[in-house]
Amino acid sequence: MKSLGIKRKTKKKYKPILKNAKTWPVMQMAKKRKEFVQLVTEESYDNLLELRRGKSLREELEMTIFREKQRVKNNPWKVDPADDFAYWEEQHEKLMQVENLPEEEKDGALRGILRDIVSRYSNEIAGNFIHSHYNVTRTLVTIGFSRLLNAARVKGPWSIFSNQLDLDDKIHIKGRTDELRKLAKIGTVVMVPTHYSNMDSVLIGWVIQHLGLPPFIYGAGLNLFNLKIFAYFMNSVGAYKVDRRKKNPLYLETLKSYSTIAIREGCHSLFFPGGTRSRSGKIEKQLKLGLLGTAIEAQRQVFQSEEDDQNKVFIVPVTINYHFVLEAPSLINDYLKRKGQQRYYEENDEYTTSYKISKFLLKFFTKGSDISVSIGDALDVLGNRVDTKGNSLDKNGQVIDIKDYFKSNGEVTENHQREQEYNRILGRQIVKEFHKHNRVFSSHMVAYVAFRMLGRIHKHLDLYGLLRLQDEDLIIPYEDFKKQFVVVLNALKKLQKQQEVGLADHLFMDVDEVITHGLKNVGMYHASLPVVKNKKGNIEVQSMNLLYFYHNKLLGYELENLF
Amino acid sequence: MSSKTSSKKLVGVIGAGSFGTAIANILAEKSNVLLYVRDENKAKEIATTRVSSSQKIEENIEITTNLADIGNRCEIIFPIVPSANFRTMIRKLAPYLKPYHVLIHGTKGLDLNIPEGEVLSKENPLSRKYVRTMSEVILEETSVLRVGCLAGPNLAREIQERQPAATVVASHFEEVIDEGQKLLKNDRFMVYGSNDLIGIEFCGVLKNIIAIGSGAVSGMGLGENTRSLLISRGMVEMIHIGNALGGNTKAFIGLAGVGDLIATCSSSLSRNYTVGYRLAKGETIDEIKASMEEVAEGINTTIIIKQLADSLNIRVPITETLHKIIHGKMTMAESHTYFMKFPFRAEIDFI
Numbered sequence: 001m002k003s004l005g006i007k008r009k010t011k012k013k014y015k016p017i018l019k020n021a022k023t024w025p026v027m028q029m030a031k032k033r034k035e036f037v038q039l040v041t042e043e044s045y046d047n048l049l050e051l052r053r054g055k056s057l058r059e060e061l062e063m064t065i066f067r068e069k070q071r072v073k074n075n076p077w078k079v080d081p082a083d084d085f086a087y088w089e090e091q092h093e094k095l096m097q098v099e100n101l102p103e104e105e106k107d108g109a110l111r112g113i114l115r116d117i118v119s120r121y122s123n124e125i126a127g128n129f130i131h132s133h134y135n136v137t138r139t140l141v142t143i144g145f146s147r148l149l150n151a152a153r154v155k156g157p158w159s160i161f162s163n164q165l166d167l168d169d170k171i172h173i174k175g176r177t178d179e180l181r182k183l184a185k186i187g188t189v190v191m192v193p194t195h196y197s198n199m200d201s202v203l204i205g206w207v208i209q210h211l212g213l214p215p216f217i218y219g220a221g222l223n224l225f226n227l228k229i230f231a232y233f234m235n236s237v238g239a240y241k242v243d244r245r246k247k248n249p250l251y252l253e254t255l256k257s258y259s260t261i262a263i264r265e266g267c268h269s270l271f272f273p274g275g276t277r278s279r280s281g282k283i284e285k286q287l288k289l290g291l292l293g294t295a296i297e298a299q300r301q302v303f304q305s306e307e308d309d310q311n312k313v314f315i316v317p318v319t320i321n322y323h324f325v326l327e328a329p330s331l332i333n334d335y336l337k338r339k340g341q342q343r344y345y346e347e348n349d350e351y352t353t354s355y356k357i358s359k360f361l362l363k364f365f366t367k368g369s370d371i372s373v374s375i376g377d378a379l380d381v382l383g384n385r386v387d388t389k390g391n392s393l394d395k396n397g398q399v400i401d402i403k404d405y406f407k408s409n410g411e412v413t414e415n416h417q418r419e420q421e422y423n424r425i426l427g428r429q430i431v432k433e434f435h436k437h438n439r440v441f442s443s444h445m446v447a448y449v450a451f452r453m454l455g456r457i458h459k460h461l462d463l464y465g466l467l468r469l470q471d472e473d474l475i476i477p478y479e480d481f482k483k484q485f486v487v488v489l490n491a492l493k494k495l496q497k498q499q500e501v502g503l504a505d506h507l508f509m510d511v512d513e514v515i516t517h518g519l520k521n522v523g524m525y526h527a528s529l530p531v532v533k534n535k536k537g538n539i540e541v542q543s544m545n546l547l548y549f550y551h552n553k554l555l556g557y558e559l560e561n562l563f
Numbered sequence: 564m565s566s567k568t569s570s571k572k573l574v575g576v577i578g579a580g581s582f583g584t585a586i587a588n589i590l591a592e593k594s595n596v597l598l599y600v601r602d603e604n605k606a607k608e609i610a611t612t613r614v615s616s617s618q619k620i621e622e623n624i625e626i627t628t629n630l631a632d633i634g635n636r637c638e639i640i641f642p643i644v645p646s647a648n649f650r651t652m653i654r655k656l657a658p659y660l661k662p663y664h665v666l667i668h669g670t671k672g673l674d675l676n677i678p679e680g681e682v683l684s685k686e687n688p689l690s691r692k693y694v695r696t697m698s699e700v701i702l703e704e705t706s707v708l709r710v711g712c713l714a715g716p717n718l719a720r721e722i723q724e725r726q727p728a729a730t731v732v733a734s735h736f737e738e739v740i741d742e743g744q745k746l747l748k749n750d751r752f753m754v755y756g757s758n759d760l761i762g763i764e765f766c767g768v769l770k771n772i773i774a775i776g777s778g779a780v781s782g783m784g785l786g787e788n789t790r791s792l793l794i795s796r797g798m799v800e801m802i803h804i805g806n807a808l809g810g811n812t813k814a815f816i817g818l819a820g821v822g823d824l825i826a827t828c829s830s831s832l833s834r835n836y837t838v839g840y841r842l843a844k845g846e847t848i849d850e851i852k853a854s855m856e857e858v859a860e861g862i863n864t865t866i867i868i869k870q871l872a873d874s875l876n877i878r879v880p881i882t883e884t885l886h887k888i889i890h891g892k893m894t895m896a897e898s899h900t901y902f903m904k905f906p907f908r909a910e911i912d913f914i
Contacts, residue, residue, distance in 0.1 A: 382662075382708070384706070394705075394706040395703070395704070395705075395706070396657070398658070400661070400662055400706050401661070401662070402662060404661045404662035404663040405662040405663070405708065407662075407663040408663070408738060409638070410638075410663075415737075415738055417736065417737040417738070418709075418736055418737070418738055421708075421735050421736055422708070425708065
């Protein structure tokens with residue numbers, strides 16, 4: 001029999017890069033948890049003694065203890081230790097007693113208090129990775145997601161046991177996946193994704209294990225640990241605890257030391273460098289440099305160590321794209337309120353409840369809204385491109401030794417101001433990579449074109465004026481819209497050719513189809529769709545705020561001058 | 564890397580023009596200096612006569628015509644060549660530069676870089692993305708990040724005469740400023756630091772335009788009232804452009820800004836001043852260029868800044884007028900009347 005040569009499309013399955021879980025850096029860290037916590041304490045203690053922001057140690061301690069006592073009183077959480085109040089009270093008393101000590105003993109006593117506090121913080125922050133828990137979570141998430149998906153999309157009562165559809169039908173992982181796997185074998189990866197939605201953490205967790213990578217550690221808000229079940233999951237995926245209520249230098253330094261030492265010791269890490277979710281929907285521009293700086297510091301410390309096998313740190317930017325962000329209404333509301341102050345009137349149109357979230361999840365799996373995760377080019381801690389062997393390349397593709405960036409007079413030196421500058425340079429490079437690897441969806445384009453066209457028509461209005469446009473001003477004739485849409489699409493295609501942006505495959509359909517696709521998907525689960533095609537076949541905007549949010553996704557490409 | 568055989572550090576200087584030579588001499592007081600001279604014959608001449616740009620050079624200045632030498636032997640390098648040759652020179656030097664190098668340039672001009680295939684037009688006017696300061700050229704072409712610049716009233720002849728003077732080292736890196744101070748500072752040469760690299764670079768660049776104007780004032784036989792008018796209005800113009808291009812006002816009211824502006828505008832020693840003077844005496848720009856030994860950066864700068872200001876929509880009356888004069892579209896006498904009629908409203912509107 002002659003074969004037609006049709007092959008079943010086989011999906012790429014990634015084998016774990018480290019088969020034996022015992023060799024996972026995070027496992028080793030968990031095994032030596034006590035020593036690790038000790039190390040974090042020692043290093044933060046030393047750093048704190050060295051860096052003094054114009055305050056004496058005594059003042060620093062006074063301030064910290066005062067604020068902590070306030071926190072315990074005014075904002076206690078379930079997750080807080082039972083002895084929280086007693087502990088800070090005790091430190092307070094100890095500090096008071098220092099006054100009565102002879103002059104030569106004072107400093108030692110203050111240092112004792114400092115060490116005690118830092119040690120408490122280190123213990124608090126440290127994660128509690130348990131391998132068996134990790135396995136349970138991993139299985140649950142994967143099975144749960146794909147069962148739900150099959151139940152929803154494959155017909156028939158047995159569909160829940162069907163294997164026809166996998167999660168990766170819905171989630172498109174693009175970009176340098178193989179490079180990432182290779183680099184994770186030879187060095188330490190710090191993944192830095194864009195952040196739009198609460199879904200991101202789960203999604204990235206799934207992507208990491210799907211790609212066969214060992215678990216990454218990442219900072220998770222302490223509030224998530226309030227719920228026992230969440231705490232179980234969080235601990236099991238290698239999360240360490242970040243308490244946003246504590247903003248004192250002692251705590252922040254301990255947190256930074258934790259991250260630095262983990263990276264230095266070879267634990268793959270993940271930060272959302274934008275800090276919290278992007279309120280405006282824009283691609284992050286201002287990055288939070290604190291944690292990013294720990295990657296640079298860790299790299300320098302590796303170079304300073306006398307070990308022959310020097311671990312290299314790789315920064316991997318990742319962009320996540322959805323047609324739809326569940327929290328968009330509240331995010332954009334927040335953003336506009338903060339930016340516009342009194343000029344912005346809040347309209348109560350939408351809120352998030354657990355019912356809404358479940359409805360969203362069901363819809364998400366039943367309707368065809370895709371997610372894309374693009375793995376960007378790996379960078380070294382100075383923002384230089386890295387090849388698959390882990391070599392840093394200069395602008396002409398020549399291999400360079402990044403150890404040289406930390407040298408003066410031929411030796412690797414510690415220079416905070418220098419590293420702060422490097423941090424800024426790295427931050428800028430990550431932002432550039434975000435723009436390059438961002439994948440434009442039809443929905444973003446529809447929102448962008450509609451919002452900009454209204455802006456052009458109502459030139460005299462500022463942003464807040466635009467957001468308050470009346471219904472009759474919110475209609476754009478379809479043909480005009482299409483014409484402008486083509487202009488923007490062509491400009492984006494040109495940018496894609498220059499590798500300045502990525503385009504989703506669906507943008508290469510017929511233009512009318514792309515527009516229909518975009519209209520169908522833009523904010524598809526919101527109570528009111530941001531923009532629709534009305535009965536007369538024209539484009540009608542129903543929510544300017546949401547339109548603005550989704551439009552923001554395409555800022556930063558200088559497309560504005562096309563209008 | 565620095566030579567370990569001698570107790571003194573070896574510092575590189577690229578360019579043996581008057582300023583390059585003056586800097587090499589200052590550096591030579593504390594370090595051994597390797598001075599790069601592009602032209603072989605000129606290099607030989609300097610090596611034998613020990614005179615460069617009419618300045619006697621110190622004994623511990625070694626002459627080289629090999630850029631690789633500079634990169635391989637020096638950790639700190641001062642490139643001081645005309646802006647028109649700067650990018651080509653940096654490209655040639657790039658293969659010998661490593662991330663540990665520190666570069667502090669002393670070139671007061673701009674680099675025009677229009678990528679192949681791009682054509683400037685009304686729709687695509689000259690904009691900041693095509694114009695680079697010298698530090699930006701270094702960052703673009705090499706793997707070096709620790710970059711700085713020298714600016715300030717540095718008339719080479721006065722430095723040569725060992726008169727008291729000062730300079731500003733600007734860099735985003737404290738260590739670059741520290742290093743620059745350590746190497747250059749002596750009992751008659753002060754060195755200040757600044758972290759507004761772009762602002763300080765623009766100070767050095769923009770003052771050259773005003774210096775041409777100042778030369779023209781003298782050439783026309785006008786007096787000090789006129790010159791003060793020109794200098795103070797010139798200052799305002801510099802700040803407007805500087806702000807639009809990414810510098811802070813602070814830089815312009817310091818030594819590298821107003822200090823350098825006064826020096827270049829009141830000294831007949833400055834090349835740009837000479838250009839203005841001769842223009843006012845009726846010579847054409849081509850005649851002046853042909854007879855000058857070193858490039859007057861101000862001519863090139865005027866042309867670039869005029870176009871940049873157009874695309875940014877900033878009024879720059881002094882630059883515009885000089886632009887017209889350079890291109891033969893206005894006479895000196897006409898410019899005089901034009902100025903007195905220019906509708907300035909507020910005197911200071913930038914602080």
